[in-house]
Amino acid sequence: MTTRGGYLEAEDAIVNHYVYSHGGLSPFFRALKERGQLTGTRCAECDTVWCPPRTHCSRCYGETQWTDLSHEGTVRAATYCYYVPSNYKLHEYQEMPYVLALVQPDGASTCLYNIVHVPKVVVGAVPAGMRVRAVFRERREGRLTDFYYVPLES
Amino acid sequence: MSTAQHRANASKASRPRVGVAGVGQIPFRTRYPEHTFQELAFEVARAALRDAGITTDDVQGAVYGIYSDLLMRQQSSDSLVHDYLGLRGKPALRISAGASTGAFAARAAYAEIASGLSDVVLLLGVQKSGDLINPENQHRGEGTMMSESITHDVNWQHPVTPFPPAAWGLSLNAHMERYGTPTVEQLAKAALKNHRNARLNPYAQLKLDLTLEDILNSRIIAWPTTMYECCGFAECAAAMVLVSERVAGRMAKRPVWIAGVGTSVEAVLQDGDGENYGRVPAIRRSGEAAYTMAGVTKPREELDVAEVHDIFSGLEIMAYEELGLCAPGEGGRLVDEGVTERTGPLPVNPSGGRIACGHIAGVSEIFSLCEVTRQLREEAGERQVAIRRGRGLVSTVGGQSANIAAALVLERDA
């Protein structure tokens, strides 16, 4: 297959703007924004505590109830991120390199992805098992990035 | 014979066989600016039909593996491809399942034939990906990765981990926490193997002459994964003709049979310390399902070749363990012992894999099925591996955190 006379390129942009609802999970994002509080949902049937929360329990289909969660938690795994494409929004609130971690909030059955801030990002700075606490930002928008974790001792 | 073996054989006997009659591939490339996605699809469809010795008149329907509309700059592109291939009026189905898209499409095509609905199905994966740019700096890679990134859960992952290697890197770090392996050297060795294999593959995108030091010293993307241990991002297309046993004898070549198919869709990584901590359960479950169906009980001895998704080299090593090629935690040792080298007892990714041969969701998985078909037909040229038992494996994984997986066992008649 050949393209006679060479190919012609054209510019295009597909831009979509959204105003979306967090639906039944709105209490989580409202608590972040309005109270600076981490919340989860507890299943009335099987006691699973979901965070990320779910309005219904995916394990037993039971109803869940909202509960405030501890701001302390435990790192289950971490990775050290040295490169992220320059056009990502992440750069507006995070310098490179940074530590991405899977953190299990105390009392939760599941883990959240979030960033752990440490004074110096070096491999091994955030070992699995490390105790961390959530720090909430002054300006909050109702997003996961309204808070980050720091080592508990600091 | 064990009960499990007996059950496997019994279910095998009662299930209609589905064969691969033709394969069609083009090389992975950063871009194919001289061709539209319809043209790329046409090229591989024509090659697969010719390989099978049939025409579009013989094709009763098509299944398309097409991952992303944003990368394609087109929604419902399957119907446009279908028309371009001259298949208008015939049934068409489009599947999307992350970087397992093509393998899930293969399962759908398999079911189409095994159910008796069709005798001849065209299975085709196509994906454009290099047409996007970051308008700030004209960088195509950044434009592509921006679009790709929303595969991540937009509320619970994307704000903190928009770039795939990081979220997937957590799985690898969890594995290293649990088992103490693989080492950074083993990760680099697995990548080096694939980079070397790609140099023998005319379909490969990267043919770099790298040393272990080059790989270890390349920039860290998400520790411990370095740049040369990450998959590429390409444009490509690949196609296969799948046929029922009833018509297989009319094809130009002896069929390679699809002996087992397994798929699994898991939760996004969230278990803190459960049984799946540091594991990739979707790969394990898909592999077990495919093995059971194919009657494979000792994969390390019974397979001649495997193509697995080395989205990053750590994932290839974790796949060894989940696919039962070794015990959990032993995958790194398999690399050290050279077991999975192209000339080793069980070659893995003789194509060069996703790291060096190339990668784009939807195509890679069908490309891997083409590769194993060619290996079992012993027409893989310079990169041909030794075929002793006539069985090969394709394992794929993708999604938000290695949570969408498929496995297919292919086998040729003795």
Ligand SMILES: [Zn+2]
């Ligand atoms: Zn429950």
